[in-house]
Amino acid sequence: MKPPNRDNNNTKQLCCKISRKATVKNKMRAHKLLLSQQQRTLLRLKPQRSENRRRSRASNERCYASSVTKKLKVVVFSTHDYEREILENQLNSHFDVTFLKPRLTIETVDLAHGYDAMCCFVNDDLSADVIERLSEKCGVKMIALRCAGFDKVDVDCCKKFGVLVYRVPMYDPLSIAEHAMALILALNRKLMISHSRVKSGNFTLDGLVGFSMRGKTLGVIGTGKIGRGLANICANGFGMSVLGYDLKQKREFVGQYCDDVETVLKNSDIISLHLPLNEHTKHFIAEKEIDSMKRGAMLINTSRGGLLNIKDVICGLRLGKLGSLGIDVYESEEKIFFKDFSNLTVEEKMLYWDDTMAQLSSLPQVLVTPHQAFLTHEALTEIAECTKQNILEFARENAEELDDAENDDARTDVSNTTRVC
Numbered sequence: 001m002k003p004p005n006r007d008n009n010n011t012k013q014l015c016c017k018i019s020r021k022a023t024v025k026n027k028m029r030a031h032k033l034l035l036s037q038q039q040r041t042l043l044r045l046k047p048q049r050s051e052n053r054r055r056s057r058a059s060n061e062r063c064y065a066s067s068v069t070k071k072l073k074v075v076v077f078s079t080h081d082y083e084r085e086i087l088e089n090q091l092n093s094h095f096d097v098t099f100l101k102p103r104l105t106i107e108t109v110d111l112a113h114g115y116d117a118m119c120c121f122v123n124d125d126l127s128a129d130v131i132e133r134l135s136e137k138c139g140v141k142m143i144a145l146r147c148a149g150f151d152k153v154d155v156d157c158c159k160k161f162g163v164l165v166y167r168v169p170m171y172d173p174l175s176i177a178e179h180a181m182a183l184i185l186a187l188n189r190k191l192m193i194s195h196s197r198v199k200s201g202n203f204t205l206d207g208l209v210g211f212s213m214r215g216k217t218l219g220v221i222g223t224g225k226i227g228r229g230l231a232n233i234c235a236n237g238f239g240m241s242v243l244g245y246d247l248k249q250k251r252e253f254v255g256q257y258c259d260d261v262e263t264v265l266k267n268s269d270i271i272s273l274h275l276p277l278n279e280h281t282k283h284f285i286a287e288k289e290i291d292s293m294k295r296g297a298m299l300i301n302t303s304r305g306g307l308l309n310i311k312d313v314i315c316g317l318r319l320g321k322l323g324s325l326g327i328d329v330y331e332s333e334e335k336i337f338f339k340d341f342s343n344l345t346v347e348e349k350m351l352y353w354d355d356t357m358a359q360l361s362s363l364p365q366v367l368v369t370p371h372q373a374f375l376t377h378e379a380l381t382e383i384a385e386c387t388k389q390n391i392l393e394f395a396r397e398n399a400e401e402l403d404d405a406e407n408d409d410a411r412t413d414v415s416n417t418t419r420v421c
């Protein structure tokens, strides 16, 4: 434990520094700070969250710098041009980093040989075969995911081989909510059709009639960070009614909760999914759920492709039960997303041909974006910063000389939120 007087001494020094600046406001602030820190010491309360996080970051970096003589070797898979500079800025000064473009698969896993930690993205393959080889043959001890979802990770296998997995649980959730809103508006006002018409010199309006958002009902399934963000935009920005369904109801949700998902499906004009993908949510929307929806409803999925039974969804679109579909995610997306097939020959294109995506792309009431909802400068910066902290946390947990007292709070803070296993 920390010696009890250390906090007070630090606080006094801080107070002196602040009070030397001599404005009344600063003196009051210093006095308040002294009081609150004394109270915390006396009552043995934990520091507030943001302060906790700041302390965690600072102590991770201090600890790593003081206890590690050789830089940790980190290999980054699925590196894209849009993120490289941001990742380099965060990681290069702390670790010995190699950036690789290929996706992690059983064919590319040996590229990780000799690295302590690896950094992966949303479509990298972290199934049992890959994990076993990573641990047994390559010697990798830690995986830092540059995403929130860990549905591609065989967590049991990681536990078996002692591979630690960290993720970025939250990165600017509003970026994803705003993208869901963009899909809704583009589908409603048929912007994809008018855009391509105008490009080819057709300025007519037939077939472009949309609906007013005000007074319509949005159904949010999964009212976590992103679902609540979209609910706020629709309720406060567009005057819509909002219904919600979640296993755990949240006080901050602006809409009205329903006890069952059918009630949301039956009464919503637009349904947006914000659930994690797991064994309970796989194919959450299939024929039965589509039958429960209002005829002509709009369905939005920015979460994970596996939430939809896509064959049933296409059938619903063809029959007009579903009015339109906006997706940023796709069940087999790892085969096609983040790749450019446009310059390939027909023969080469056939090797990667995806019949279901071809059907979806050909339907006028469907809008597909290639998993880009997170793609804002703000979110990329938060992902890179959290990834650095996760690797530092791993390095610190593995370092021998730790100042346990100083880092107790920090360890609790980071592990609870970012460690998967």
Ligand code: NAD
Binding pocket: 148, 149, 169, 170, 173, 176, 221, 222, 223, 224, 225, 226, 227, 245, 246, 247, 248, 274, 275, 276, 277, 280, 281, 302, 303, 304, 328, 329, 371, 372, 373, 374, 375
């Ligand atoms: P979150 O954890 O804050 O919210 C998920 C909510 O789903 C929680 O409130 C939880 O209680 C609820 N839930 C879980 N299982 C449920 C079930 N079976 N039935 C009803 N409710 C259930 O997550 P979030 O940050 O809002 O993210 C939602 C999803 O968005 C993530 O799982 C991730 O897959 C996806 N995502 C996509 C992108 C992108 O770029 N397209 C980016 C980030 C996240």
